[in-house]
Amino acid sequence: MPGGGAAGIEVLTCLRKYGQRLDSEIAKEIQLPLAVVRQQLTDLAATGEVILCSLTRFERGARLDAWQCRVSGYVPPLAPGRKPKPST
Numbered sequence: 001m002p003g004g005g006a007a008g009i010e011v012l013t014c015l016r017k018y019g020q021r022l023d024s025e026i027a028k029e030i031q032l033p034l035a036v037v038r039q040q041l042t043d044l045a046a047t048g049e050v051i052l053c054s055l056t057r058f059e060r061g062a063r064l065d066a067w068q069c070r071v072s073g074y075v076p077p078l079a080p081g082r083k084p085k086p087s088t
Helices: 006-018 023-030 034-047
Strands: 050-059 062-071
Touching: 006 023, 006 034, 006 050, 006 062, 023 034, 023 062, 034 050, 034 062
Parallel strands: none
Antiparallel strands: 050 062
C-alpha cells in the first residue's frame, strides 16, 4: 500500500484536513513519534502523493528545523473577504 499502511493514511488524512502542515504538527495531531511521521512522509513523497520542503525557523533565538508538507496537487482555497479589482 502506498504511504506505508495505516500511519501513511493518517498522515494523508491530516494533510487533507488542514492543507499545509509542519511535520511536528502532524506528529502531534496523529500522536506518533516525529521519526515515524518523517519516515511516512518520505515514503509518501517518493510515491508523489505529498510535497516536502525543508524549513528553518528561528523562534525565540532557537533554531527549528522542520519539514513543511502538503498533498500533491492541492491548491489552498482563496482567503475570505473582498478581492482587489483588477486595474485596467
